[in-house]
Amino acid sequence: MSSKYLFHLSNFFTEVQCLISTSAIHHGRHNFVGKVTGGIFAQQSCNVSVSCRTTSVTPFKRLLCPTLTVNNATTSQFSVFHINESVVFGNICRRFPCTSQTDCEQQVSNVTVKSGGKTFDVVYRDIGDRDGPVVLCIHGAPASHRDFTSITPSLLDAGVRLITPNFPGYGYSDIIEGDSFSFSVEEKSQYIQDFLLAIGINRVAVLVAHSAAGATASQLCADADFMDSVIFISGMNLRSHRTAKPQWLFALASKLILNPISGAIMKRVIPPLRVFFGNVKVGNPSVILNVVHEVAEVSWPKSKYNVELLRKSSLPVMVIGSESDRIVEVAIAKEKMDLLGIDHHYDVLYFNEDGVPVSGDIEDHKAKPRRGVIFEKGGHYLQKSHPDEIAMLILDMLKLVEK
Numbered sequence: 001m002s003s004k005y006l007f008h009l010s011n012f013f014t015e016v017q018c019l020i021s022t023s024a025i026h027h028g029r030h031n032f033v034g035k036v037t038g039g040i041f042a043q044q045s046c047n048v049s050v051s052c053r054t055t056s057v058t059p060f061k062r063l064l065c066p067t068l069t070v071n072n073a074t075t076s077q078f079s080v081f082h083i084n085e086s087v088v089f090g091n092i093c094r095r096f097p098c099t100s101q102t103d104c105e106q107q108v109s110n111v112t113v114k115s116g117g118k119t120f121d122v123v124y125r126d127i128g129d130r131d132g133p134v135v136l137c138i139h140g141a142p143a144s145h146r147d148f149t150s151i152t153p154s155l156l157d158a159g160v161r162l163i164t165p166n167f168p169g170y171g172y173s174d175i176i177e178g179d180s181f182s183f184s185v186e187e188k189s190q191y192i193q194d195f196l197l198a199i200g201i202n203r204v205a206v207l208v209a210h211s212a213a214g215a216t217a218s219q220l221c222a223d224a225d226f227m228d229s230v231i232f233i234s235g236m237n238l239r240s241h242r243t244a245k246p247q248w249l250f251a252l253a254s255k256l257i258l259n260p261i262s263g264a265i266m267k268r269v270i271p272p273l274r275v276f277f278g279n280v281k282v283g284n285p286s287v288i289l290n291v292v293h294e295v296a297e298v299s300w301p302k303s304k305y306n307v308e309l310l311r312k313s314s315l316p317v318m319v320i321g322s323e324s325d326r327i328v329e330v331a332i333a334k335e336k337m338d339l340l341g342i343d344h345h346y347d348v349l350y351f352n353e354d355g356v357p358v359s360g361d362i363e364d365h366k367a368k369p370r371r372g373v374i375f376e377k378g379g380h381y382l383q384k385s386h387p388d389e390i391a392m393l394i395l396d397m398l399k400l401v402e403k
Contacts, residue, residue: 108145108172115194116187118178122195124165127152132161133205133398136227138192140211140236141183141294142170142287147210150384154391160398165195169290183294185219185303192216193224202226206397210383211328212236215298218306221315228401229316231394234328234380237336238304241328244295254296257289304339311340316369318397320382320390327380337372344372353377355386366396 107127113120125145135155137148145164155162166172167188168181175181196202207227209217214235221230240247253270256262271288310317317340321333337344347368350359353376365371373393378385 111198113195113198115191119176121174121176123172126163128156128161129159132159134161135206136204137164137208138213140213141291144172150387151391158395170287184297185215188216189219189223205401215303221310222306229397231318233320233382234325236328237307239300243327250292250295254293307339318371320373322375322378322382324377325380342370342372348372351375355389
């Protein structure tokens with residue numbers, strides 16, 4: 001084996017060691033990991049910085065971060081990892097293409113938010129027309145603001161002000177003061193309300209919730225009245241979905257993670273099991289620990305009750321699901337439609353595997369305040385697999401509430 005490959009192999013194991021050492025350090029339930037850089041998350045014992053002139057560009061780094069965006073310009077440079085006592089964050093690695101707006105992936109901001117007796121450093125994206133209607137997108141678990149990058153260009157082209165905050169525990173937002181973040185829908189709801197207050201937003205035209213954020217969105221609708229409409233994309237609600245069963249096992253695992261004796265073992269055992277969560281792709285597998293906490297905290301009866309309250313309101317609602325979703329089965333979206341009084345024959349638009357409507361009148365569908373959408377293909381992340389169609393549906397809802 002040549003010295004060049006030995007050098008690359010040495011770098012590979014150094015980087016893996018850094019990743020393992022960081023994933024082994026957690027503080028209570030919040031398990032915060034700082035801002036993502038190059039696909040790996042910075043934590044207490046691993047300092048991640050960006051060097052635009054590094055000569056150490058290994059195959060492992062190339063795999064983690066094929067391109068790096070610095071000052072809104074995509075470069076071919078890569079992250080450099082250092083073992084250090086301090087925490088320094090680098091730039092954000094672009095993962096999705098941005099075709100019509102060169103700044104749609106960047107322009108990430110920070111704001112200090114006090115919520116629930118704690119203080120958070122909330123990392124979020126706020127871009128688009130400052131006077132335009134606000135579309136607020138909240139992500140699932142594990143996820144981030146980047147889950148909405150693919151639909152960003154179409155929304156910005158339509159004059160929308162797009163705001164996408166990050167929940168704590170998944171790589172961006174962090175706690176400055178306070179003990180932990182419980183991941184309960186009540187705490188997440190309050191977190192979003194206080195975040196909007198901190199950035200001066202008192203009205204949201206369309207609230208878009210993906211996956212686990214579905215339960216948070218229904219809680220928000222019960223707690224506040226700042227939104228004019230809500231869209232659920234592959235949203236969890238009502239009952240345990242296929243990757244959140246059995247809940248008692250998640251509750252047990254959550255307690256074992258927090259236990260000082262069993263915690264160290266659980267933090268090594270659980271992350272590789274992400275295949276059972278639909279094999280979600282994450283920069284740092286350790287964030288799966290927070291998914292465990294989040295599922296353990298969900299009260300399905302309470303979540304169902306919030307949807308029932310939503311039915312009694314006059315708020316326009318759209319429920320979107322996919323027949324090929326392997327994480328939150330489409331049956332849950334259909335059950336939510338039933339609970340909201342959405343008729344499967346008259347109020348639901350069906351798209352085939354190419355994203356072409358095959359059933360339902362599009363113009364008639366646009367006029368309905370309560371409606372459903374079912375995609376034949378596209379999986380769990382419909383905003384990535386069908387970005388044009390999802391952006392169109394958001395803009396249709398926006399036109400409805402602006403009338």
